[in-house]
Amino acid sequence: MSRRKKPSHAWVYIIWGVNVLALLTVLGVAILNTSSLRASAADETLATIAPAPTRVIPPTLYFLPTLTPNPRYTPPAFETSTPFELAEGPRPTIIGFSLSARPIEVYTFGAGEREYLIVAGIHGGYEWNTIALANELITHINEHPETIPSDVTLYIIRNMNPDGEARAHGVDGRVNNNGVDLNRNFPSENWVEEWDRNGCWIYRPTTGGLYGGSEPETRSVMSFIQSHEIEVLISYHSAALGVFPGGVPWTEPSKKLANALSKATGYPYPPIDTGCEYTGTLADWAVENGVGAAVDMELSNHRDTDFQENLKALKAFLNFNP
């Protein structure tokens, strides 16, 4: 028994010895591995901390179109119904598009701090002579830049309703392509979709829109006014009723402005009262939203531009302080 036990004891020692050696080897390798990982991590941190070279972006790399035009691309045609362009002078800025994608343009004159705005053509082809007047004023100011006082910037939106003007010169040209009266579509406090037609324009069906500011033409002018600090505003119409101050009730500065413009032009102020209640107008919304004074001003008929009278009005307008 004892002789048999001795060799078996030796085997046990050998096996355990090998086991312990193997275990130590594994532990050793593991420890070495961990410490080398730590070392390399530390190396990486150091590499990150080291200042990276300044990245230089080539100035033309990202912003130029490819030199080969896309053969399938058709550039949009920005057509105005009555093309107007100064032979020499400033290009207009496009501030938005009508429902049928006609551009709504603004001309800018002068570079003073005080911002003045004239809007024409809100009733499209029904009052096309206001657009003709705006074109004449733009041409005149371009030839006589001294018209603009040095502290003034004047903006002229020459045709706010180009779809209406393209449709017809006459009663059919008044509304936009949704059948909306744009001068009843501004989200002023008294905006309504439908109104009592007594004393109002009744020659074609129209609405104030689904909500105040529902029409793209309205929103284009709203965002233009909201992105500027317009002090004084004229919205041109025709015909014959006179000068309507903005505000419900009319604000004092707007009444003063209406009075000054009436004196310059001979247009009636107070305006002729037909019994119509005006809602959602540009002038009302403007004075409710920070414009100092605003009026709706009507030319004397649907045909003439009354240029000389409105040149005097321009002078009174640009010298008006609300």
Ligand SMILES: [Zn+2]
């Ligand atoms: Zn009008």
